[in-house]
Amino acid sequence: MELPDEQQLIQQAKEGEDAAFTTLFQHHYTFLYKYLLKLSLNPDVSEDLLQETFLKGYMHLHSFQGRSKFSTWLISIATRLYLDHQKKRKREKRRQQTFTDETVRKLKWDISAKGNEWSETLEAFSRLAPDLRTPVLLRHYYGYTYSEIAVILHIKEGTVKSRVHKGLHRIRKEWADE
Incomplete structure (x- = not known):
């Protein structure tokens, strides 16, 4: 018009x-x-x-x-x-992926240098996107409640629950595929 x-x-x-x-x-x-x-x-x-x-x-x-x-x-x-x-x-995403890959590679090396083994769980966990990895880590490793995680991440509690569920689902799927 x-x-x-x-x-x-x-x-x-x-x-x-x-x-x-x-x-x-x-x-x-x-x-x-x-x-x-x-x-x-x-x-x-x-x-x-x-x-x-x-x-x-x-x-x-x-x-x-x-x-x-x-x-x-x-x-x-x-x-x-x-x-x-x-x-x-797209460039930022590639840069972030490169950084994540390098960090995982260094972690694997550090763990193996100390005589430990990089587990399948760590491998699957490392492949999760940060928005899924963070709530799974806070919930299942550090034991925070969904409501506490929502406050920490400044997102809704329902979003936390769905991200934890989705993250765990992806890890389980990778285990099943292997």
Whole structure:
């Protein structure tokens, strides 16, 4: 949906009138937010990307040529920011996995150097994602209650229970597969 005087508002915003850009921002906010929400499936990420989109739009408004709709230009900015965000997440995930693999390798070496054995349980436990490993560790090694773990991790008690269940299920599944 285009504003009737959108071209005029864009020109005014290019000339430095912040009120004109504010009007453009308000008009396109909901549309872009819904687009980013469908893209990311995460309200927090959508909000962050939306703010970045409008900041980039504001900073680079002079480069808008008017060959497409203003909303199309904003969507292209939002899409590029989303794709960059995904690449960054993927890199961070790989970096975290590399760190975890190195840590597990060092732990195995330390345990074997002390004459102990790296058990199947430790191996299966080390493969759990941190969000599953942490509540399982707190519950079954340190003996915390579900409600105490919820407070420690700042999540709901039901979430703790489901993560402990899921973590134990994955460990059991690995044992069964071996």
